[in-house]
Amino acid sequence: MKAGVIRxxxxxxxxxxxxxxxxxxQALDGTILNTGLPSIAKSLGESPLEIQSIIVSYTLTVALLIPLSGWLADKYGTKRIFILAVTIFTLGSLFCSLSDTLSELICARIFQAIGGSMMVPVARLTLIYAYPKEKLLKVINFITIPALIGPMLGPTAGGFLVxxxxxxxxxxxxIPVGIIAVMMARSVIPNFTNKVGKFDLLGWILFSGGLTAITLVIERWNSPRISLFQLVLLLILSLILIFSYIIYARKKPNPLIKLNLLKITTLRIGLxxxxxxxxxxxxxPLMVPLLLQVGYGYxxxxxxxxxxxxxxxNLISRSFVVPIVKRFGYxxxxVFNTILTGMLISMFFFISKNTPYWVVILLMIGNGAFNAVQFTSMNTISLADLDNETSxxxxxxxxxxxQLAISLGISISAMFLILFKNSNIGLSSDNISVFRYTFLVMGMLTVFSSFIFTKLDKNAGANMSGKRVYKGEEK
Incomplete structure (x- = not known):
């Protein structure tokens, strides 16, 4: 079935x-795991501040395999690949539950990620194919609202089960959710296909190799099993592979990641x-559960x-995203939401062992609200000017x-957490201090990132936000 509006x-x-x-x-899986990390660390004899590999192994694998998911969906059909993806993800969840060592769990997470790399992207691609642009913002916003039940149930359910x-x-x-999804997909999801060429294997090796190497540098910089010389070699290798891919992609007619897509301004800035x-x-998502359990002892x-x-x-705030974007533009x-998000994260710096729990809750409520606006806006502006050929x-x-950013974000936060833990800059001995300084750095990084959105045109994304533009002016 060719891509087109479904009647x-x-x-x-x-x-x-x-x-x-x-x-x-995916949301349920991620939030349950984050809450359970300290218990997993204790069970496996690892430090709760250094067990982020369980998350990073999943997110990195997803990032590396997503390009393949788009090619598979276009070649074999969105319905077939979606059902396959959910099946693999569900089996991976079963394998994770049967793991008895850290190595087994990481391997199971990688297998689970193979399904996860196709599951959500193929579902979203199907929606892009099936709905016209003027309805896409509402559809994308809608699919995130029921999904937020996962983060609401996940932490509590995970804590109870642990x-x-x-x-x-x-x-x-x-597992039961996966079974329902497969049964539902058999009768609901269209089997869209598009004409595609041969999969770019060499491009995938260069691209994925570069991302893997740079992630390992950030992830393993403090490991006693790897020397400084090896870290430098990994960094050099990552740069060589990434630049090699850029040169390769410019010469190849149909590369794995088409760099000419970055000529689309909204996509480039959104990415x-x-x-x-x-x-x-x-x-x-890593820092807050660790703060509550390791820092506060909950x-x-x-x-x-x-x-x-x-x-x-986060759930409530989703309903305000569309009117906010319509009123103020992307x-x-x-710009302003990113700054506010960074400032709020930085406010975690002021917490202490004696900070009332309700103050922490207020900060988390604010974080959820700003994230709702941030993620929905970033995602939809990235898709605003895509058509059937570029979708x-x-x-x-x-x-x-x-996925790469989530993986790097977790690795970077864990890196600063360990840096402050091992520093000699006069931090107090309680566990909360290292979290405070890490939150401050994370907040500053977020505030600085707002600059990129100033490059957007004031009318950017008008076809999705619902604004009408006449002769270059907003009405």
């Missing part, structure tokens, strides 16, 4: 719900903004309860950027 009322009604279900699975049973059980929740902004914001279940206000705030919304490649590039 079938059944598909129009239930397709967004299927997309929401796919995002729900305390009452074992951390192995936190992955089993994905760079996604990447840089998430350097600061991306570490929050139990996993109580920490999970503390995360609900943030998720609920440029103003993203697949642009969507894949956006997904790669998001």
């Amino acid at each position: 079938d009322p059944k598909i129009q009604k239930y397709l967004p719900w299927l997309g929401a279900l796919a995002i729900f699975m 305390e009452k049973f074992s951390w192995h059980w936190i992955f089993l929740i994905n 760079i903004g996604n990447l840089i902004t998430r350097f600061g914001v991306g570490g929050m 139990s996993a279940f109580y920490a999970g309860l503390m995360m609900i206000p943030q998720a609920f705030s 440029r103003n919304t993203l 697949s490649d642009g969507n894949s590039l956006l997904s790669v950027t998001q």
